Amino acid sequence: MKSRIATCLAALGLTAAGCAGTAPPTERLTTAQASVKAGRMLGAEEVPQAQLHLRMAEQSVARAQKLMRDDENELADLMLQQANADAQVALALTRESQARGELGMQPRQEVTP
Amino acid sequence: MNTMPSRKTLRRGLLLALAGTTLACGASQPPKELADARTAYQHAYNSQARQLTPAELHDARVSLQRAERAFSEDADTAKVRTYAYVATRKAQLAEIEAQTLDLQQRARLQEGTRAQQQAKEMAQTKEELEATRAQLSAQQQQLAAQRESIEKLVRMGAASSVREEGRGTVLTLSGTLLFQPGKSELRPQARTQLNQVADAIKEFGNKQVTAEGHTDSTGGEDLNMRLSQERADSVRGYLISRGVPEGQITAKGLGEAEPIADNKTAEGRAENRRVELIFQRAPGEMQQQTPGQPSSPQLQRTPPEPMQEQQEPAPYE
Numbered sequence: 001m002k003s004r005i006a007t008c009l010a011a012l013g014l015t016a017a018g019c020a021g022t023a024p025p026t027e028r029l030t031t032a033q034a035s036v037k038a039g040r041m042l043g044a045e046e047v048p049q050a051q052l053h054l055r056m057a058e059q060s061v062a063r064a065q066k067l068m069r070d071d072e073n074e075l076a077d078l079m080l081q082q083a084n085a086d087a088q089v090a091l092a093l094t095r096e097s098q099a100r101g102e103l104g105m106q107p108r109q110e111v112t113p
Numbered sequence: 114m115n116t117m118p119s120r121k122t123l124r125r126g127l128l129l130a131l132a133g134t135t136l137a138c139g140a141s142q143p144p145k146e147l148a149d150a151r152t153a154y155q156h157a158y159n160s161q162a163r164q165l166t167p168a169e170l171h172d173a174r175v176s177l178q179r180a181e182r183a184f185s186e187d188a189d190t191a192k193v194r195t196y197a198y199v200a201t202r203k204a205q206l207a208e209i210e211a212q213t214l215d216l217q218q219r220a221r222l223q224e225g226t227r228a229q230q231q232a233k234e235m236a237q238t239k240e241e242l243e244a245t246r247a248q249l250s251a252q253q254q255q256l257a258a259q260r261e262s263i264e265k266l267v268r269m270g271a272a273s274s275v276r277e278e279g280r281g282t283v284l285t286l287s288g289t290l291l292f293q294p295g296k297s298e299l300r301p302q303a304r305t306q307l308n309q310v311a312d313a314i315k316e317f318g319n320k321q322v323t324a325e326g327h328t329d330s331t332g333g334e335d336l337n338m339r340l341s342q343e344r345a346d347s348v349r350g351y352l353i354s355r356g357v358p359e360g361q362i363t364a365k366g367l368g369e370a371e372p373i374a375d376n377k378t379a380e381g382r383a384e385n386r387r388v389e390l391i392f393q394r395a396p397g398e399m400q401q402q403t404p405g406q407p408s409s410p411q412l413q414r415t416p417p418e419p420m421q422e423q424q425e426p427a428p429y430e
Contacts, residue, residue: 088206
């Protein structure tokens with residue numbers, strides 16, 4: 001009896017671990033898309049480094065959408081986490097560049113890895 | 114002939130190399146993303162982020178720990194790589210935001226310095242303006258005082274009129290009052306008048322004064338010229354004797370050449386017999402305009418009657 005439940009649970013766990021059963025990360029997708037949009041609106045495309053991260057975020061979002069269509073929701077979720085992280089960096093770089101401009105300084109030379 | 118390695122050997126070498134890589138990246142070897150994340154966090158930790166964005170730095174640390182945990186559970190999965198990737202970005206984020214804060218602080222500081230500088234300049238300008246204004250006001254006061262002293266001469270009867278001309282302030286002294294007809298010696302009574310004039314000139318400081326003698330048209334031209342010169346000299350000599358510096362006053366006779374009234378009437382002739390004292394305007398000195406007195410202010414004591422000592426102050430015209 002006990003062992004049967006354990007087997008059941010293990011089976012459930014396996015299903016969960018396998019990509020098939022995970023719910024589509026729609027919320028994270030929305031967040032990532034909003035972040036990319038915000039980055040563009042704040043002028044991330046004018047700042048080379050920010051533009052790079054914005055593009056990486058966009059690519060990750062696109063990849064995540066494809067994975068979601070393929071029902072690879074877990075992988076899609078991971079991809080969206082990357083997208084969000086890049087979008088945040090793009091936003092921060094844009095703000096930094098603006099602060100630099102207000103000081104009348106040259107754009108930053110140092111490049112983030 | 115064939116120095117190039119054959120395709121077969123090349124492929125074998127490639128396989129060997131790949132195998133080597135795989136072996137090297139065994140269970141204990143972290144994926145590149147995790148190595149990057151560790152470096153990025155270390156970098157952020159050693160930056161100003163520790164002071165300026167500690168919360169963001171903490172997030173980055175949590176993120177890195179999550180990646181490390183995932184790695185210890187399962188060495189090389191998509192999850193480990195993503196977590197590490199996110200941890201790298203978070204570390205960068207902490208550093209960038211610290212940099213932004215630093216820039217903003219510097220901007221505020223610069224703004225403050227600029228405002229201070231501006232305030233300083235403004236205060237200086239204001240000070241200069243006030244000094245100029247004070248100087249101007251002093252100058253005006255001096256001019257007003259000078260004008261007042263001349264006008265007083267007219268009121269007290271020492272002179273018959275005062276007027277402003279381009280060349281300066283012209284004070285007219287009646288020849289009839291000063292001299293016996295046809296003579297250039299001063300009447301004794303004229304001295305009282307000229308004493309007042311001398312005082313007024315001394316009040317004017319170093320202003321150049323010209324004494325100009327004029328006659329009416331009776332008598333010969335030569336005689337009139339000589340008489341006018343002698344009368345001007347006489348006035349000048351007396352004023353010098355009353356303390357006016359010699360170099361400050363000059364005399365010249367103009368004869369009958371510049372009448373100010375009709376020579377056909379006795380009254381007109383009396384007006385034409387005169388000595389004018391011209392107080393030369395200093396270069397750049399503005400013509401004094403007293404309120405209520407239009408363009409050519411003229412104060413006149415009328416009529417110039419001979420042989421009269423003090424008179425009632427004459428009203429302004």
